[in-house]
Amino acid sequence: MSDDFDDFDLPEPPRIDQGAEGLLDQAGIDALFGQVGGFGQPKQGLRAVIESNVISRERLPMLEVVFDRMVRIFATSMRNLTSDAIDVSLEEVTSIRFGDYLNHIMLPAMIGVFRVEEWENYGLVTVDSGLIYAVVDALLGGRRGGEPLMIDGRGFTTIETDLVSRMLGHVLSDLSTSMAPITPTTIELERVESSPRFVAIAGTTNVCAVATFRVDMDERGGSFSILLPYATIEPVRHLLNQRFMGEKLGRDTIWESHMASEVRKVDVTLDVLLGERDMELGVVRDFKVGQTIPLFADPDQPLDMQCGGVTIGRAQIGQRSNKIAVRLVSDIAKEKRA
Missing domain, CATH: 3.40.1550.10 (CheC-like)
Structure with a gap:
């Protein structure tokens, strides 16, 4: 059985003449980049994309x-x-x-x-x-x-x-x-x-x-x-970019105030360092009850006050109401930490 389409010839698809060296001719260039027309002519091709006046505006x-x-x-x-x-x-x-x-x-x-x-x-x-x-x-x-008088030029x-x-x-x-x-x-x-x-x-x-x-x-x-x-x-x-003035971007002010008030109630342990001395391990092993260890420090010399091993200020040791006490001699906020 013969095919009914054996004698039917399909037309050749349109092609742009690229010449002997495979280059586009003027018609192909105009079609790709957009032909330069007179005033008021619509832009075509890449020219319409490059010279587009449409601006993607970010609303502020x-x-x-x-x-x-x-x-x-x-x-x-x-x-x-x-x-x-x-x-x-x-x-x-x-x-x-x-x-x-x-x-x-x-x-x-x-x-x-x-x-x-x-x-x-x-x-x-x-x-x-x-x-x-x-x-x-x-x-x-x-x-x-009245309109103001303007002089051209x-x-x-x-x-x-x-x-x-x-x-x-x-x-x-x-x-x-x-x-x-x-x-x-x-x-x-x-x-x-x-x-x-x-x-x-x-x-x-x-x-x-x-x-x-x-x-x-x-x-x-x-x-x-x-x-x-x-x-x-x-x-x-x-x-x-904020939607309204003072926007906190998800921060909860109620939780922040509660956290600040609770932090102020936390108990903090402070240590006063009376002095330091390097000793051999054998001498430390022979320590006995009642033994005196000289620290070569003056009684009026300011001592380091530490919290968690970090020096936060300087203090002097003394006595108040029959108890050992310390008195700050430097501002904690302004003391240069080691």
Whole structure:
């Protein structure tokens, strides 16, 4: 019996022409790495994976609490600085790559570079033009209301930079105060730049946490953002990962207090070493009842007081109420142990 499929020819599978030397042609390279198209063309192949903007963000609950607490503190600082009605709000806390953050800064702007002494690393504070002119107008007594007049291409003057630096000082001081319940921090403003090219404190692909704040004052205002690279907050990431402030990570405070109270009730045996002398085993074997062993020690010389064979202090021997007693002559906590 003949097979019905004997005369049926299967088509050849598609292959990429690798040439005589087994190399991929241009079509194969484009298919593998992704063809470079025009603006708006979707990325394909490995290019889509490498240049992906999707960031796996690690949520830091305590960092959000810090920024939320900073809203209330900074609003009070700005009221005292400008004597105006100030409304501060936290717009968002997100994660972004450092290079993308610099590319999205709307110029003109002022960028403050600050250093956290305890973390030995840097962060950024970016103030947009709207808030810059609003702060300058408020501190110099400008008219309230209306949009500030911006001149394209004009750099910031020394007076404007100094006035905004005062506001940045309050921002960093309030950030340090907000961080204090979690970990003490000392934050110092190092310099203020107007170009993103001079604030490269991290690699372009490094992931950073960014908090954006909105400041409104009498129908004028703007926004500023605080950027903290994940490398900067690495020393305290375990604290910022806590779900609530003061989390003990499984420790039982009731059991700790009970253990501490019971330890104080334990009886401790103390030994006072009257002296030491090296003797041969034959002499020790010939000891007799009533024999006197000289120790060549002065009666007023301080003696070692030991607990479990460890010297914990120095004492003098004496007599009190017809009983042998010892008196401490050194602090136990500060005595250098052998």
